[in-house]
Amino acid sequence: DVKVTQSSRYLVKRTGEKVFLECVQDMDHENMFWYRQDPGLGLRLIYFSYDVKMKEKGDIPEGYSVSREKKERFSLILESASTNQTSMYLCASSLGQGAYLYEQYFGPGTRLTVT
Amino acid sequence: AQKITQTQPGMFVQEKEAVTLDCTYDTSDQSYGLFWYKQPSSGEMIFLIYQGSYDEQNATEGRYSLNFQKARKSANLVISASQLGDSAMYFCAMRVDRGSTLGRLYFGRGTQLTVWP
Numbered sequence: 001d002v003k004v005t006q007s008s009r010y011l012v013k014r015t016g017e018k019v020f021l022e023c024v025q026d027m028d029h030e031n032m033f034w035y036r037q038d039p040g041l042g043l044r045l046i047y048f049s050y051d052v053k054m055k056e057k058g059d060i061p062e063g064y065s066v067s068r069e070k071k072e073r074f075s076l077i078l079e080s081a082s083t084n085q086t087s088m089y090l091c092a093s094s095l096g097q098g099a100y101l102y103e104q105y106f107g108p109g110t111r112l113t114v115t
Numbered sequence: 116a117q118k119i120t121q122t123q124p125g126m127f128v129q130e131k132e133a134v135t136l137d138c139t140y141d142t143s144d145q146s147y148g149l150f151w152y153k154q155p156s157s158g159e160m161i162f163l164i165y166q167g168s169y170d171e172q173n174a175t176e177g178r179y180s181l182n183f184q185k186a187r188k189s190a191n192l193v194i195s196a197s198q199l200g201d202s203a204m205y206f207c208a209m210r211v212d213r214g215s216t217l218g219r220l221y222f223g224r225g226t227q228l229t230v231w232p
Binding site: 031033035041043044045048058102105106 | 165218
């Protein structure tokens, strides 16, 4: 069974703090993704990575950065948290080149509140 | 640009009835895949069904089927014999098979399905 874990289910941070959201997958997947989910907007892609030390911007990268130092771990960083970054953050992973479906497996999500 | 449209923010269905959740997509690519995910109130995303653009048959997985109409660019999810546990948010998503974006999914805004007894 593929397992994607996220470091926290709930997180409360203050405006201006640096925030780290961690994601770990245990199935040797090449691809990893960070989304944010807001009511009425669906899932929006922030960043993704196809390989270690590699990253690509998604649709809403502003205010975020990522790090992938090891294949199994993909971190999302809010350099200076703002209230408009209050949201649910979902991490996902999938097989890489040559996969059939590229089906994404999701973590349980982190609900971040910035006050 | 790739786009997924789900026009039904909310749907209601009585238990044991069938329900169709609409999804239309927009892409100029010829090779792509379409997914449906379910998200219960607990928050986890559950993969339900997949349809490839070259698949001639509509995909089916148990009570779920995907009504794929390529010319109309629609990929509606049909749930037969609804159960109370089907109450959830449902997302349609598309994968485009192009090198630089291989593997990323484009999601719709979701449809909240409520099944009542």
